[in-house]
Amino acid sequence: MPIWEYVKAFILELPDAESKPAKLPPMRVKVLGSAAGGGFPQWNCACPNCRAVRAGTFRGKARTQTQVAVSADARSWFLPGASPDLRAQIEATAELHPRSGTNENAARQSPIAGVVLANADIDHVLGLLLLRELQPLRVYAAPSVHRILTEDNSMFAMLQRVPGQVEWTDFVPRTTFPLLGPAGNDSGLHCRAIPLSTNYPAYVSPQRQSELALREASLGLMVESPPGKRLAYVPAVPHIDDVLLKELESLDVLLFDGTFWSDDELLRIQGGGISAQTAQQMGHVPVSSAEGSLSKLAGLRRPRKIYVHINNTNPMLNEAGPEYRQVREAGWEIAEDGWEFDL
Numbered sequence: 248m249p250i251w252e253y254v255k256a257f258i259l260e261l262p263d264a265e266s267k268p269a270k271l272p273p274m275r276v277k278v279l280g281s282a283a284g285g286g287f288p289q290w291n292c293a294c295p296n297c298r299a300v301r302a303g304t305f306r307g308k309a310r311t312q313t314q315v316a317v318s319a320d321a322r323s324w325f326l327p328g329a330s331p332d333l334r335a336q337i338e339a340t341a342e343l344h345p346r347s348g349t350n351e352n353a354a355r356q357s358p359i360a361g362v363v364l365a366n367a368d369i370d371h372v373l374g375l376l377l378l379r380e381l382q383p384l385r386v387y388a389a390p391s392v393h394r395i396l397t398e399d400n401s402m403f404a405m406l407q408r409v410p411g412q413v414e415w416t417d418f419v420p421r422t423t424f425p426l427l428g429p430a431g432n433d434s435g436l437h438c439r440a441i442p443l444s445t446n447y448p449a450y451v452s453p454q455r456q457s458e459l460a461l462r463e464a465s466l467g468l469m470v471e472s473p474p475g476k477r478l479a480y481v482p483a484v485p486h487i488d489d490v491l492l493k494e495l496e497s498l499d500v501l502l503f504d505g506t507f508w509s510d511d512e513l514l515r516i517q518g519g520g521i522s523a524q525t526a527q528q529m530g531h532v533p534v535s536s537a538e539g540s541l542s543k544l545a546g547l548r549r550p551r552k553i554y555v556h557i558n559n560t561n562p563m564l565n566e567a568g569p570e571y572r573q574v575r576e577a578g579w580e581i582a583e584d585g586w587e588f589d590l
């Protein structure tokens with residue numbers, strides 16, 4: 248190209264570049280799974296919903312266990328938690344498939360850059376063990392959750408067999424931290440965790456629990472996109488108070504605890520069996536009733552409101568039923584596997 252063409256190109260491009268501020272990329276959110284622990288249908292469940300799905304007569308969809316993935320460039324992805332269904336969820340999601348490169352390790356690669364842990368629940372951390380193939384990965388956790396997994400549960404040592412495999416990064420609840428890839432590269436996303444519950448999983452010994460910070464037991468995750476839009480991922484909310492309400496008011500998208508329709512849902516399904524607990528005892532505010540999320544969050548106008556982590560017993564999964572209609576008429580959506588949106 249002659250020199251004057253370079254000059255012309257430069258002159259023509261300069262004002263354009265100055266007049267248009269760089270447009271920051273949106274964050275893409277993918278819902279890989281939307282059911283509560285056990286999935287839908289659940290292996291040992293013969294509730295009306297699970298039976299109807301197996302019989303092929305259900306008006307609604309089967310779902311894998313709740314899992315979300317977020318990215319600012321659609322190339323490197325961060326996972327809030329790692330579900331037990333993660334292997335199948337990765338295979339069902341083209342963006343999470345390994346891309347072949349040109350170097351000698353070309354066949355081994357993953358677009359999954361990191362995982363942010365909100366608690367140490369089995370449904371939330373088991374998928375980490377599926378990501379143990381010596382693949383560089385950054386795992387963010389509150390110090391208490393980090394200790395439970397790496398000091399008390401020796402299987403997680405599989406994530407740290409060689410240097411540069413999994414990089415654990417502790418965060419402090421209520422502080423904002425950037426999401427970095429395993430090599431320290433900035434994703435453009437920022438995260439903040441908010442305390443929601445002081446209950447640790449039942450497998451954590453009382454001795455260990457007494458040494459841990461209560462405020463780190465179970466967190467909600469707020470993720471901010473490069474243009475400043477905000478997503479909340481809160482699949483386990485024990486109760487809705489004014490502090491939480493204030494957090495939720497500034498959101499653009501809310502992925503909220505839709506585990507149970509009513510507090511005594513499991514008691515009725517299981518007939519009061521030994522494992523039966525109320526929704527509240529399991530750390531989930533129900534959808535219905537005066538204290539439930541439909542009622543308590545009715546005044547929340549700004550965010551798009553989406554239920555996730557829906558238990559297989561929840562009647563709102565049935566799209567032919569009154570509960571489904573009630574939720575939709577209240578302006579809520581009920582997440583399905585495979586959904587995606589930008590913010």
Ligand SMILES: [Zn+2]
Nearest residue numbers: 292294297559
């Ligand atoms: Zn069921």
